[in-house]
Amino acid sequence: MLSRVAENLYWMSRYIERADNLARLVTAHQNELLDATSNLTGEHEWHPLLEVTATGDENSSEDVVTYMVSSKDNPDSVLNCVFMARENARAVRDQISEEMWIELNALWLDLKQVSEADIDRHGRICEMTARSSLVFRGIENISLPRTDVWAFVQLGEYIERADKTSRIVDLPHFLPSHEAAPAWNTMLRACSASAEYRHRFGGEVDATSASTLLLFSNTFPRSVRFCVRRIDELLRQISDTDEGDYLNEAERATGALLARLNFSGVEEIGSLGLHEYVDSLQLDLNRIGYEISQRYFLLRRDAPPTSAEAYVNSRMQAQFSMQQ
Amino acid sequence: MKEQFDKYEAGDFFDESFTGKGGEIREPYRETSDYFSGLTDERMRSSLRSLERTFLKQGVTFTVYSDGQGTERIFPFDPFPRIIPAEEWAVIDQGLRQRIQALNLFLKDIYSERSILKEGIVPEELVKTSKHNRSEFAGVKLPHDTYIHICGTDLIRDREGRYCVLEDNGRCPSGVSYMLENRLAMKRTFPDLYRRLNVERVADYPLELLKTLHAVSPRQQDNPVCVLLTPGQYNSAYFEHTFLAQQMGIEIVEGRDLLVENDRVYMHTTRGLVQVDVIYRRIDDDFLDPRFFRRDSILGVPDLMKAYRAGNVTLVNAVGTGVADDKATYAYVPDMIRFYLSEEPVLPNIETFLGSRPDDLSYMIEKMDDLVVKAVDEAGGYGMLIGPASTKEEVAEFREKVRANPRGYIAQPVISLSRHPTFCDGKLEGRHIDLRPFVLTGKETVVIPGGLTRVALRKGSLVVNSSQGGGSKDTWVLRASAAPETD
Numbered sequence: 113m114l115s116r117v118a119e120n121l122y123w124m125s126r127y128i129e130r131a132d133n134l135a136r137l138v139t140a141h142q143n144e145l146l147d148a149t150s151n152l153t154g155e156h157e158w159h160p161l162l163e164v165t166a167t168g169d170e171n172s173s174e175d176v177v178t179y180m181v182s183s184k185d186n187p188d189s190v191l192n193c194v195f196m197a198r199e200n201a202r203a204v205r206d207q208i209s210e211e212m213w214i215e216l217n218a219l220w221l222d223l224k225q226v227s228e229a230d231i232d233r234h235g236r237i238c239e240m241t242a243r244s245s246l247v248f249r250g251i252e253n254i255s256l257p258r259t260d261v262w263a264f265v266q267l268g269e270y271i272e273r274a275d276k277t278s279r280i281v282d283l284p285h286f287l288p289s290h291e292a293a294p295a296w297n298t299m300l301r302a303c304s305a306s307a308e309y310r311h312r313f314g315g316e317v318d319a320t321s322a323s324t325l326l327l328f329s330n331t332f333p334r335s336v337r338f339c340v341r342r343i344d345e346l347l348r349q350i351s352d353t354d355e356g357d358y359l360n361e362a363e364r365a366t367g368a369l370l371a372r373l374n375f376s377g378v379e380e381i382g383s384l385g386l387h388e389y390v391d392s393l394q395l396d397l398n399r400i401g402y403e404i405s406q407r408y409f410l411l412r413r414d415a416p417p418t419s420a421e422a423y424v425n426s427r428m429q430a431q432f433s434m435q436q
Numbered sequence: 437m438k439e440q441f442d443k444y445e446a447g448d449f450f451d452e453s454f455t456g457k458g459g460e461i462r463e464p465y466r467e468t469s470d471y472f473s474g475l476t477d478e479r480m481r482s483s484l485r486s487l488e489r490t491f492l493k494q495g496v497t498f499t500v501y502s503d504g505q506g507t508e509r510i511f512p513f514d515p516f517p518r519i520i521p522a523e524e525w526a527v528i529d530q531g532l533r534q535r536i537q538a539l540n541l542f543l544k545d546i547y548s549e550r551s552i553l554k555e556g557i558v559p560e561e562l563v564k565t566s567k568h569n570r571s572e573f574a575g576v577k578l579p580h581d582t583y584i585h586i587c588g589t590d591l592i593r594d595r596e597g598r599y600c601v602l603e604d605n606g607r608c609p610s611g612v613s614y615m616l617e618n619r620l621a622m623k624r625t626f627p628d629l630y631r632r633l634n635v636e637r638v639a640d641y642p643l644e645l646l647k648t649l650h651a652v653s654p655r656q657q658d659n660p661v662c663v664l665l666t667p668g669q670y671n672s673a674y675f676e677h678t679f680l681a682q683q684m685g686i687e688i689v690e691g692r693d694l695l696v697e698n699d700r701v702y703m704h705t706t707r708g709l710v711q712v713d714v715i716y717r718r719i720d721d722d723f724l725d726p727r728f729f730r731r732d733s734i735l736g737v738p739d740l741m742k743a744y745r746a747g748n749v750t751l752v753n754a755v756g757t758g759v760a761d762d763k764a765t766y767a768y769v770p771d772m773i774r775f776y777l778s779e780e781p782v783l784p785n786i787e788t789f790l791g792s793r794p795d796d797l798s799y800m801i802e803k804m805d806d807l808v809v810k811a812v813d814e815a816g817g818y819g820m821l822i823g824p825a826s827t828k829e830e831v832a833e834f835r836e837k838v839r840a841n842p843r844g845y846i847a848q849p850v851i852s853l854s855r856h857p858t859f860c861d862g863k864l865e866g867r868h869i870d871l872r873p874f875v876l877t878g879k880e881t882v883v884i885p886g887g888l889t890r891v892a893l894r895k896g897s898l899v900v901n902s903s904q905g906g907g908s909k910d911t912w913v914l915r916a917s918a919a920p921e922t923d
Binding site: 113114115116117118199202203205206210214217218221260264350408411 | 492493494668669674678679681682687688689690692693703704705706707
């Protein structure tokens with residue numbers, strides 16, 4: 113497969129996943145706010161979401177929900193993520209199934225139809241996005257042959273999901289301690305994990321059980337460990353490498369992270385603290401993304417980015433400037 | 437819709453479906469006009485809406501990037517099909533084959549022996565001064581001596597209903613995806629009508645194109661690697677590029693996906709470099725290779741022309757076909773046919789006056805009010821003057837342009853293109869049309885029975901280009917035999 117095509121598939125998938133996670137996070141947080149006992153006012157209400165999604169522009173005059181959902185200036189708003197997913201899909205229309213393209217295209221056209229005057233505009237955008245992303249994954253699952261096309265689409269999906277779940281777990285860190293408890297509910301709901309939590313732990317939600325489920329579950333499909341295991345399988349499928357071996361730095365970094373999650377998670381949280389632990393997971397995930405781009409996407413003509421962060425930034429700028 | 441048919445005025449033009457003023461329906465159109473006049477207005481409106489939705493959802497659009505996130509427009513489509521009976525098509529088919537054969541012989545000749553120039557049939561000066569002349573590639577040997585693999589000749593019908601050639605698009609003709617999508621949409625929306633007529637298939641175009649690409653591969657192996665080179669997803673024809681690549685099952689590449697080493701072309705893949713044999717390029721000569729043509733081109737591939745010259749890659753269409761597209765060269769195509777094939781042209785040209793011929797020039801200058809004047813190297817309806825429809829100032833301005841650069845202009849009498857019933861805001865009205873059939877040539881020539889009928893949607897307008905308010909219709913070529921279609 114063309115390197116550029118692989119990159120477009122990967123980013124198409126990352127962007128729709130990003131849109132989906134953000135949409136569900138906003139919806140869940142909104143829902144929890146309605147029940148909040150103390151009145152968190154103004155910026156404190158939504159500030160934590162900006163922190164965990166690592167977005168935010170101090171100069172923006174838009175309110176936080178607008179900024180996160182429908183802003184044109186925020187490259188990572190739900191709306192812009194859907195746009196970018198569709199633009200990446202458009203570049204590889206000939207590779208994905210017709211139905212996948214139609215779903216993304218229809219979502220974008222439908223979101224543009226949501227009137228600015230609609231009082232529940234943001235709620236509707238989030239709901240449509242989350243729903244369409246489920247449909248998209250369903251179509252992907254039943255229409256894509258299990259070739260490299262599938263592998264790169266899945267790779268984007270699981271990397272983005274691992275990153276977003278790890279960030280969502282960090283939500284309580286940004287709240288005053290007496291408000292942290294409701295955030296655990298938000299966390300679970302944003303990851304569609306409430307039912308699984310009740311099923312497994314029953315009763316009251318506590319921080320340790322909730323974060324354990326979202327970080328280390330071997331069976332819950334949005335947990336970081338589950339996602340990283342999938343990334344490990346996919347990378348080895350692409351290069352045809354045996355389990356436990358590695359052929360490139362992306363595979364090595366993934367194997368190392370998987371071992372951390374498999375064998376030393378809880379101890380590390382004990383010694384580092386949850387927030388610092390989650391930070392270190394995100395660095396590892398960035399590293400994996402960088403190594404994937406080095407191995408599979410880089411064209412000889414491009415100057416190689418100097419670091420994982422530089423890669424993510426340059427990619428974002430390139431894509432964002434395209435739509436301006 | 438019956439009332440609309442009763443009110444329809446064929447006007448003082450050649451009308452495709454009615455004879456003369458307020459005349460009789462032409463036989464090939466009887467079934468179709470009965471069908472449409474039997475529909476209620478409501479049914480017609482809902483069919484039009486569903487057609488539009490289909491095009492939009494499928495992304496059969498071109499994009500205008502002016503508001504940041506891009507506005508997508510569908511290429512306006514009219515559901516009243518243009519119908520061509522078998523015996524008319526047989527003549528068109530023969531004429532197109534004759535013409536493409538002559539054009540390919542001409543290109544081979546001017547880039548090697550130059551006999552037509554030495555004989556003085558075509559002036560040497562004309563070829564030398566053509567903007568798209570690529571004499572630096574003279575002598576490059578091409579598979580089967582084919583230069584124009586894909587040709588989209590524009591045909592029009594004059595007042596008497598004669599088919600004439602308006603221009604030969606021998607560089608990167610576009611529009612074929614619309615021909616295919618229009619057919620799909622018509623079959624989906626009006627299956628009952630479609631079944632009643634016996635229409636030739638157009639769906640094999642991608643397969644025929646792939647065969648053409650395979651036939652001109654320099655490495656004759658079982659599965660030559662063919663790619664489609666696009667300027668990228670922000671090009672207005674990008675939909676067509678992905679559509680064709682997907683239908684053929686070949687990779688769609690941008691310049692940055694390719695590189696040249698040891699005079700061979702490779703593409704970057706996730707499994708390393710893969711050699712490329714044939715490039716169906718949808719970018720102009722000027723942008724192919726920044727080391728050779730325009731230095732500022734970021735669309736092209738450095739050293740691509742070295743690989744081309746070495747014969748290790750075939751470009752489709754070849755480099756330098758633009759000479760044949762020069763509107764002044766066009767005037768000599770009938771002479772080419774006589775020179776190379778010793779035949780009379782089956783499809784006539786439009787009478788053409790060349791600025792480069794002194795007598796023609798003085799006629800052009802004098803009669804410019806009555807003529808259509810065109811720049812020789814422009815396309816898409818740009819760089820032209822329609823004398824009778826222009827102000828005195830516009831004509832005077834053009835006169836100066838022609839005086840300053842006579843070689844750069846030609847003139848033709850105003851041809852009142854044939855008209856065709858077209859649904860316009862719920863009414864049935866006559867609109868001017870042309871026809872772009874598609875001709876493929878690898879080792880042999882294939883003419884696809886059909887084409888893109890373009891229609892000037894603005895009342896009275898003679899300009900059918902999509903950039904100037906044009907739309908399209910499906911084109912139904914009827915089969916000679918009475919056997920019903922089985923697919």
